[in-house]
Amino acid sequence: MHFTSESVEALVEQFTKLPTIGRKTAQRLAAYVLKMPREDVVALAKALVAVKDLVKHCPICHNVTDAVPCSICRSPRRDHTIICVVEEPNDLMALERTGEYRGVYHVLGGVISPLDGVGPDDLTVRELITRVDPSFKHVTALPAAPNGQTAEPQVAETATPYGDERPDIQEVILAVNPDVEGDTTAYYISQLLKPFNVRVTRIARGLPIGGDLEYADEATLARALEGRSAL
Amino acid sequence: MHFTSESVEALVEQFTKLPTIGRKTAQRLAAYVLKMPREDVVALAKALVAVKDLVKHCPICHNVTDAVPCSICRSPRRDHTIICVVEEPNDLMALERTGEYRGVYHVLGGVISPLDGVGPDDLTVRELITRVDPSFKHVTALPAAPNGQTAEPQVAETATPYGDERPDIQEVILAVNPDVEGDTTAYYISQLLKPFNVRVTRIARGLPIGGDLEYADEATLARALEGRSAL
Numbered sequence: 188m189h190f191t192s193e194s195v196e197a198l199v200e201q202f203t204k205l206p207t208i209g210r211k212t213a214q215r216l217a218a219y220v221l222k223m224p225r226e227d228v229v230a231l232a233k234a235l236v237a238v239k240d241l242v243k244h245c246p247i248c249h250n251v252t253d254a255v256p257c258s259i260c261r262s263p264r265r266d267h268t269i270i271c272v273v274e275e276p277n278d279l280m281a282l283e284r285t286g287e288y289r290g291v292y293h294v295l296g297g298v299i300s301p302l303d304g305v306g307p308d309d310l311t312v313r314e315l316i317t318r319v320d321p322s323f324k325h326v327t328a329l330p331a332a333p334n335g336q337t338a339e340p341q342v343a344e345t346a347t348p349y350g351d352e353r354p355d356i357q358e359v360i361l362a363v364n365p366d367v368e369g370d371t372t373a374y375y376i377s378q379l380l381k382p383f384n385v386r387v388t389r390i391a392r393g394l395p396i397g398g399d400l401e402y403a404d405e406a407t408l409a410r411a412l413e414g415r416s417a418l
Numbered sequence: 419m420h421f422t423s424e425s426v427e428a429l430v431e432q433f434t435k436l437p438t439i440g441r442k443t444a445q446r447l448a449a450y451v452l453k454m455p456r457e458d459v460v461a462l463a464k465a466l467v468a469v470k471d472l473v474k475h476c477p478i479c480h481n482v483t484d485a486v487p488c489s490i491c492r493s494p495r496r497d498h499t500i501i502c503v504v505e506e507p508n509d510l511m512a513l514e515r516t517g518e519y520r521g522v523y524h525v526l527g528g529v530i531s532p533l534d535g536v537g538p539d540d541l542t543v544r545e546l547i548t549r550v551d552p553s554f555k556h557v558t559a560l561p562a563a564p565n566g567q568t569a570e571p572q573v574a575e576t577a578t579p580y581g582d583e584r585p586d587i588q589e590v591i592l593a594v595n596p597d598v599e600g601d602t603t604a605y606y607i608s609q610l611l612k613p614f615n616v617r618v619t620r621i622a623r624g625l626p627i628g629g630d631l632e633y634a635d636e637a638t639l640a641r642a643l644e645g646r647s648a649l
Contacts, residue, residue: 191481191488194472195507198465204458206450212438217469218508219437221482225470227435232463234429238448239456241425250422251452257422276426277449 195221247318249294249311251276259291266290267354272315272376273362274298274369282362290360293318298368299375312376319356320383330379358386365392365410426452478549480525480542482507490522497521498585503546503607504593505529505600513593521591524549529599530606543607550587551614561610589617596623596641 195217202213220228244250245257252258259265269290273279279292295310307313307329316323359380363369377387393411394403403411426448433444451459475481476488483489490496500521504510510523526541538544538560547554590611594600608618624642625634634642 191476191483191490191507191510192469192473193484194465194468195482198469201462201465204462205447207443207446214508214511215438216436218506220466220469221473221507223470228466228470231432231435232466234425234432235451235459235463235466237425238423238429238451239454239459242423242452245422251426252422253424259422275449276422276452277445279422280445 248292249296249314250279250292264289268357269360270315270318270356270358271360271362274364274372278362278364290358293359295363295372298363298372300368300371307375310372312379315359315376316379319359319380319385321353356385358388361387361389363389475525479523480527480545481510481523495520499588500591501546501549501587501589502591502593505595505603509593509595521589524590526594526603529594529603531599531602538606541603543610546590546607547610550590550611550616552584587616589619592618592620594620 198217198220199210199213202208202216203210208216241253242251243253243255245252245255245260247256247260250257250259254261260267266289270293271279271282271288271290272293272295273282274295274297276294279294282288282292293311293315295312295315297305297310299305299307299310313323313329359376361373361376363372373389377389380387391414392407393414394400394407400408429448429451430441430444433439433447434441439447472484473482474484474486476483476486476491478487478491481488481490485492491498497520501524502510502513502519502521503524503526504513505526505528507525510525513519513523524542524546526543526546528536528541530536530538530541544554544560590607592604592607594603604620608620611618622645623638624645625631625638631639
């Protein structure tokens with residue numbers, strides 16, 4: 188059964204297309220929109236379209252931004268010799284919230300996932316290596332991913348993001364998620380970066396702060412033991 | 419910390435204004451919108467504004483509708499002598515989903531709630547009574563709500579929804595929520611309807627289907643016992 192209003196029903200349909208929003212939540216949201224002042228609804232509608240029309244990808248770190256390059260890549264207060272590699276802009280934000288990191292970022296746009304048909308060439312892997320060594324852009328094909336998937340040979344047309352003042356990258360921190368795809372991607376990138384004189388690290392995996400050892404899963408505990416540090 | 423894109427940040431702000439959407443969900447939604455095709459985003463934006471521009475309230479039952487009167491009030495297949503009183507359009511939809519009810523509805527637009535400053539005159543109580551007895555519209559002030567709140571005297575300008583073919587209302591079913599405000603509202607309306615030759619009922623409260631007697635709260639159990647029926 189549907190709302191007696193076709194407009195409301197259409198809005199419910201549109202809401203259910205968004206992630207984490209089921210039909211019940213969509214109905215509740217639509218009922219709320221009905222009571223919202225018109226100008227607030229128009230503001231929401233405009234914000235939606237503005238995101239599609241104004242947001243670009245930073246040519247250096249591939250983060251979402253309105254101005255090119257993004258504020259982090261432009262900032263003179265950041266350490267441009269350390270690159271933290273994340274999967275998505277949301278991960279970047281999570282790291283920024285800690286206030287601990289002063290380097291720059293590189294957004295991959297996903298992880299290597301053969302099941303979903305995502306290979307290294309669907310991500311910004313080539314652009315990352317080019318940031319470490321600009322000569323890399325002349326390599327026309329990325330090596331096969333660890334799962335045996337071969338990347339299509341292609342002519343590299345990656346723009347050199349920096350001019351003459353290219354920073355000398357000292358460290359690449361891999362901040363991918365601690366799951367199978369993240370592990371694969373981290374391993375693949377670390378292998379690609381081996382020929383270059385750059386430190387490659389991965390953020391620690393272990394017990395979360397406030398977590399309970401008794402209820403931790405075996406994989407997390409094993410990793411926490413493995414990554415133990417001296418006091 | 420915010421997204422490096424102001425547009426994305428603005429959209430997150432807009433999303434968080436919606437109910438049940440916190441900042442984390444808003445960020446996830448914004449990230450999803452970034453990947454949506456532009457035409458889908460425009461469709462969502464248009465659906466939002468269309469709801470504000472096209473949706474009206476049915477002059478008979480006060481449900482949301484694009485066409486006036488609404489499809490239920492227009493339907494010759496419905497029993498127009500039985501009115502089911504609900505708080506919101508969402509409640510109406512929930513009842514319609516059962517497929518059990520063939521009468522018509524009346525949407526109150528809320529419940530009497532002195533704490534929120536909602537009195538009988540803020541709801542469509544007067545319109546409901548007028549549906550039962552058209553002469554009621556000449557009463558200029560609703561009696562005080564049970565909590566002692568007095569309604570402001572006002573000249574009743576309620577349109578008579580039906581012409582000469584006004585149905586003779588036989589029963590008013592109060593399908594308000596089983597909480598304090600719902601109880602108050604149900605009692606208030608039942609008192610107002612007492613002078614008229616109309617059956618006033620309230621939907622049953624008791625154990626939900628699939629519920630467990632052992633874990634039911636005292637109020638529900640007491641009400642289930644009270645409302646027991648012969649087999």
